[in-house]
Amino acid sequence: MFDTSLVGAQPAIEVRDLRRSYGEVHAVAGISFEVARGEVFCLLGPNGAGKTTTVEILEGYRSRNGGEVRVLGIDPASGSRELRDRTGIVLQQCGVQSDLTVAELIEMYGRYYTRRRAVDELIELVDLAGKRDVRAKKLSGGQRRRLDLALALVGDPDVVFLDEPTTGFDPAARRGAWSTVRSLCELGKTVFLTTHFMDEAQTLADRVAIMRAGEIIAIGRPDELGGRDLRPAEIRFLLPAGWSLGDLPELPDVERSLQGDRVLVVTREPVRTANAITGWALERGVELERFSVTQPTLEDIYLELTGAAEPPDRVSSATEEAIV
């Protein structure tokens, strides 16, 4: 997803030892990270972890107590107009002049920027064509969020901040917003995203940082975060009638157990193990019902890292099923 022509260029966002406290509370307790140009970077974390404080410092809305912050090489605390000209912001719960229509608002905000995108092109992009001449106060929650997105993109920004952009969307609208974000990174835009939705982070982000209590506790590609790619996989299927656990083929480094009538096989080599089991079943003409192979999901890793769940009980935790 990276634009190779920008490799080696200055990062879009640089944060070094950022600190912000409110009295005794360390909302952000010394975090560091960089976001490359053209990257989609996602900040995940429970409420109160310091996500919004971090984003709002990057956007120039809040001051910091310590550390260095640069967005496009500019300190957002300087209130630089040039920086605001090149960034687009979707805030949580942020109103508009609600007596103006969708088209009027996009037109009005567009004029503030040196570059701007065409009104109808943006309306099309966020799928509000049917609401073009409707006043903002008459829009539904999801339509308002789409208008927010359009207003964030109206200045054709280099960096886009999206603070929980799809909250309140129905599934179809979320997929629409995701494809909009993907089209942004195809254009080489940098996207800084916070979200509560694991699938959103999984689908959109090049890299994810997980925050807890003001600190970043894990950072990396969504499929590698917290050693996710190194965790054992789990194979499950119904024990075929007339067979017992001991009849299954013996395999090295594999744990087998029976949970009710379901067989659970934990393996670090899912392909080899699955092949051995299915080969065994095919030879004997046995049907393995509800056969599945799963890896721990981003959500499993997230819950484990943020301490929101006990060390995972692999059977009961929600898993993303890749049904074979």
Next chain:
Amino acid sequence: MSALTSRTESRGVSRRDLSLVLWQVRYEQRAYWRNRGRGVFTFVFPVMFLVIFGSLNTNSHLRSLGGISYDTFFVPGILAYGVIATTYVNMAISTAILRDEGVLKRMQGTPLPRWAYVTARIASTVLIVGAMTVVTLGIGVIAYGVHIRAATLPGLILTLILGTAAFTTLGIGITRFTPNADAAPVIVNLTVLPLTFISSIWFPTTTMPKALIDVAKFFPIRPLADGLEYAFNPHTAGAGFNGGDLRSLAIWTVVGVFLMLRFLRQPQGEVV
């Protein structure tokens, strides 16, 4: 705070910024006239009071004010009330709503300079005051036979300008003290309505106790009403400048600008 120095903004006002102000005025106007609720509260009320009170007291004269007709007293009083409604009341309520709904925060995140946005909001308000003045005086002249005197026109205009300046800036500035948008109409009514009764808006207050007159004269409503009535009073000599009233309005403008700047300097991100 930071070791690396950041680029500083050029402080000059460019032609592009001025055209941005005009651009914003257009949209502020559109939003104002479209919002029926605000239009009623700030524009229709004063006009309605003008018609009601004017109709109740036709052909009466005020001996306490040298025998001038009631209308000559009442039309400038309502004009003063109209100025306050379209500036102070309008600004105090709409700014609290813009703040609570996060519009001010959103505007702060755009490249539109804050001064340009505020200037456009004020300029838009001045246009509304102009419309209010035309409607009020138009009805006063046509329906109630009030005379606009050429001699005192300078006084009338200067009083209107200072009144608009004082009440617009006070309206923005008071937002600092309104906890939320729901409280704004309450605070506005509490600060305006009681004072109008002792400020010669609805009826003359010549027989009022001295202490109440002093209270009324301390606040800016009475100076605005008195200043406008002075310009309309047929007994007024000269250009219609009532020094004491103008001085009071000027002082309240300074207070208003001070409060407005204090409100505007708060970063919106830290408020919510």
